[in-house]
Amino acid sequence: MIRPFVPFRQFVLKVHSRCDLACDHCYVYEHADQSWRGRPGVMSDEIIAWSALRIAEHVKEHALDRVHVVLHGGEPLLAGRDRLGRIAGDLRTQVGPLCELDLRIHTNGVLLDDGFxxxxxxxxxxxxxxxxxxRAANDRHRRYRDGRSSYDQVIRAIELLRGRPELYAGLLCTIDVANDPIAVYRGLADLDPPRIDFLLPHATWDDPPARPTPTAYADWLIAIFETWFAEGGRTPVRMFESIIRTSRGESSLTESLGLQPSDLVVIETDGAYEQADSLKTTYDGAPATGLHVLRDDLDAVARHxxxxxxxxxxxxxxxxCRACPVVDSCGGGLYAHRFRTGSGFVNPSVYSDDLLALITHVRRRTEMPVHTVPYETIDALAGGFGGGDDVTRLAEAQRSLRRALLAAVHARGETGAAWELLTRLDAEHREAVEAVLAHPYVRVWAVECLREPGHTGHLANIAAAAAIRAGIEASIDVQILDGSIHLPTLGVLEAGAGRTARLDIAGGRFTLPGREPGVWHPLRRLTAGDFSVALEDTDPFRDCHAHAATARLSEEDAAAWQVAFEQAWAMVEADHPDYAPGLREGLTTLMPLVPGKAGDRSSTARQAFGAIAAALPADPATLALLMIHEFQHVKLGAVLDAVSLFDESDGRLFYAPWRDDPRPLEGLLQGTYAHIAVTHYWQVRRRVAPARGDVQFARWREQTAEAIExxxxxxxxxxxxxxxxAGMRGSVAPWLAEPVSEEAAAAAALLAREHHAKWIAG
Incomplete structure (x- = not known):
């Protein structure tokens, strides 16, 4: 699918097309495209003015808040001080009032002086x-035409910049694996650059790079990375930072990595618009668009x-590339590096082995924060499924996140004895602590404390529950809420009046010295074979699911839940085995809701990983559907806790075929992901109940596919x-080809139209 174009945010102005050095690795003069020979040496005033105007109208048309403009060459300093001043002045006058303008110049530095x-x-x-x-590395390639070194002049220029740090943008180094990587890094880092850019030498499958070993470029960069990492990343290195950022779902800082769309355009000295300069290495005329600044606006270029x-x-x-485990960071590598005669750019990068080795190494060494999840898990979950191991990794990430939240609550103060007991238990009886912290509503409590402190005392109840599970001797003052002592994962004790009560713990039991204990309401469990979940109707922080929680269930109601759960789980295992392993590993709690007036009622809460809230459905098949459907939200919520999947500043509302109200982007994503499971459920269910199943399957496969797009x-x-x-699309696409009856398709289409009409009517 070809998407609408992305507006340009990066503009390269070729202000001079000639150079005073003769670097033998230069992509402008030493590779396939030789169009520089027919271009004027310097950008004229007319082209300068039109370039500034075109950028300004593009900014205004697309309401861009920030753009980057780089003055480039050839060697841009050959344009002279006056012309460069006019260019910068025109850009500041035309573009500066409309948005933030990041204006830069990239030079070889040999002419740079205080006047410039x-x-x-x-x-x-x-x-x-x-x-x-x-010096040795620089003189290998970056020399004058007569062979003289440029090193001293460049170092002089950099020293001038170090004296004026507000103008110093950084250093760019083209890699040559014949050079000593540590000497190169030291030679750059010792000049205090705000950032270092390492550039893989431009190469294609037709003209591959020199490669003394299979991963020579990765090995070279890894040597530098190890030094950089050991020093705490003191000098920013764009390549390393981009790998780390993209591994966490963030954007890359360079066009050579990541999957974000290119938003760069080049304007040559004669006013011709071109694609990225790196394409000059592929074939003669590769960057050309046939468009010109005097005739065409930038929207026309963006549609090229x-x-x-x-x-x-x-x-x-x-x-x-699509199947590669590091594609989110690699992005296929630099576009030009994929070129091969006959297949064009539909190839892996000529550096693909190096990129895989480097990215894998950086990911292992940086050890993304432990409450993140590996790419392989994200990839497995993207299609809507994911096995038990994948959900286990989500649970591990959630465990880390809950511990961080508890530490943040402790940092607020007033947790003394409770924190001391909990940390002692964590050192000596970690399994007991983990069992309590894994309870979904512990995180809900912690988040509530951080938003509005007031229930900090509940930490003592958490510590007491862990102590009871550990079987140790302890004594601690616990919190009383609404006349009861709530012990997460264990139950609730009626305690009468007061704000706190002393709890003595020994041998897995507890007493209230000086108090007459009330009725103990243990936490019930629902069991189906060897699978068991909590039936949570006691925790004071469970009412977080957008629908009202029930009070303590009667024995009769609890028994009804047991029957329904056992039958529903049997259906999940028999009919929906793709979901059973994940549910086993991640579903810990069912929380009963007050039934609604019409239809079934179910929900999840982002902060309550592992919990599904539901009113008891009329039949076990519906409970099976609710469990599968709602656990999709549980999984996706955990993914979103770990990585960024969308721009959270996007405030638009979208049509969601399963909701009567417009949904924000996250709501649309959540609903779409959940309806992969809904569609899959009906794909299977229609074999048993074809009259309803065919219609539901036909409807949700179409509307889920539309939501994905x-x-x-x-x-x-x-x-x-x-x-x-893309993973979601890959799951739904085959279902679109499955046959359904004409009657079912027509009924599904009618339901879809009626819902959309109702939504439009508001």
């Missing part, structure tokens, strides 16, 4: 410099097929979110 820096200071232009490392091809994210990659076309999914949406 005064011009750049006047117009707030930051300066980046190309330097390939220490070559530009659109670089905005397809995962959909634009070959099958090998709404997500894909929103423009607000992160690169990892795009992968997730």
């Amino acid at each position: 820096l005064d011009v750049f200071a006047e117009h707030d232009v930051k300066v980046g410099i190309s330097l390939d490392g220490d 097929t070559g530009i659109l091809a670089r905005q397809q994210g995962l959909d634009g990659l070959c099958d090998t 709404s997500l894909a076309e929103s423009g607000s999914m992160t690169p990892l979110g795009e992968l997730f949406v």
Whole structure:
């Protein structure tokens, strides 16, 4: 699917097309595209003015809040101080009032002096410099035409920038694996750059890079990474930071990594619009668009097929890349590096082995915060399923998150004796502590405490429950709420008046010295074979599911839940085995809701991982559906706790075919993910109940597929979110081809139209 174009936010202006160095690895002069030979040496005043105007109208048309403009070449300093001042001035005048303008110049530095820096200071232009490392590394490629070294002149320029740090943007280094990686890194880092960019030398499958070993470039970069990592990342390195960011679902800082769509355009000295310069390495004329700043606006460029091809994210990659475990960070590598005559750009990067080795190494060494989950788990869950191991990883991430929340509550104060007991138990009886902390409503309590302190005393009840489970001797003052002492995972004791009570604990039992204990209401459990979950009708923080929780159930009602659960679980295992392993590992609690006036009622809460709330359905088949459906929300909520799948600043509302109200983007994502399970349920169920099942299957497969495309076309999914949406699409697509009767298809279409009409009517 070709998406609508992405507006440009990065503009490269080729202000001069010639250079005063003769670097033998230069992509402009030393590779396939030689279009520079027919272009004017310098950008004219007319082209300068029109370029600024085109950028300004593009900013205004798309309400862009920030754009980046880089003055480039050739060697841009050859344009001279006056012309560079006019260019910067025009951009500041035309674009500056409309948005934040990040204006930079990238130079080899040999001509840089205080006069240029005064011009750049006047117009707030930051300066980046190309330097390939220490003297030996730099002189290997970056020389004058007569063979002279450029190193001393470049170092002089950098020293000028170090004296004016507000203008210093950073250093760019082209990798040569023949150079000593640590000497290169030291040669750059010792110059105090705000950032270092390492650039893989431009190469294609037709003209591959020098490769002394299969992963020579990864090995070279890993050597630097180890030094950088040991020093705490003191000097920012864009490549390493981008790998770490994309591994967490965030955006890349460079076009050579990540799945975000390209938003860059080049304007040459003659006013021709071109695609990224790196394409000059592939074939003559590769970057050309045929469009010109005097004739065409930037929207016309954005619609160019070559530009659109670089905005397809995962959909634009070959099958090998799509199946790669690090594709969310790699993104297929730099577009130009995929080129091969005959197949174009539909190939892995010529550096794919290096990228896999490097990204895998960085991920292992940085050890993403323990309450994140590995890419493999995200990938497995994206299709709507995920096995027991995947849900176990979600549970492990949630465990870490709950511990962090408890630490934050403790940091607020007033937890003294409870915290002391809990930490002692954690050291000596961790399993007991984990059992209590895994209770879904412990996190709900912690979040509530952090929002509005007032129930901090409940930490003592958590510690007491863990102590009872551990069988140790302890004595602690616990909190009384509404006349009861609530012990998570154990039950509730009627305690009468007061705010606290002393609890003496020994041998897995407890007493209330000086008090006459009331009735003890143990937490019940529902059991089906060897699978068991809590029937939670005691916890004071359980009422967080958007529908009212029941009071303590009667024995008769609890027995009805047991019958329904046992029968529903048998159906899950027999008819929906794809979901059973995940439910076994992650579903810990069913929380009864007060029945609604019409229809079934169920819900989950983002903070209550492992819990499903529901009113007791009329039949076990419906309970099976509710469990499968609602656990999708549980899984996705845990994923969203760990990684970013969408732009949370997007405040738009969307049509969701299963809701009468418009939904925010997260609501649409949640509902779509849940309805993969709903569709799958009816795909199976229609074999038993075809009259209803065919209609439901036909309806939800179509409408879930439509919702998936709404997500894909929103423009607000992160690169990892795009992968997730692609996984959902991959599950639903085969169902669209399954035959259903004409009657069922017509009935499903009618239901869909009626719902949409009702939604529009408001």
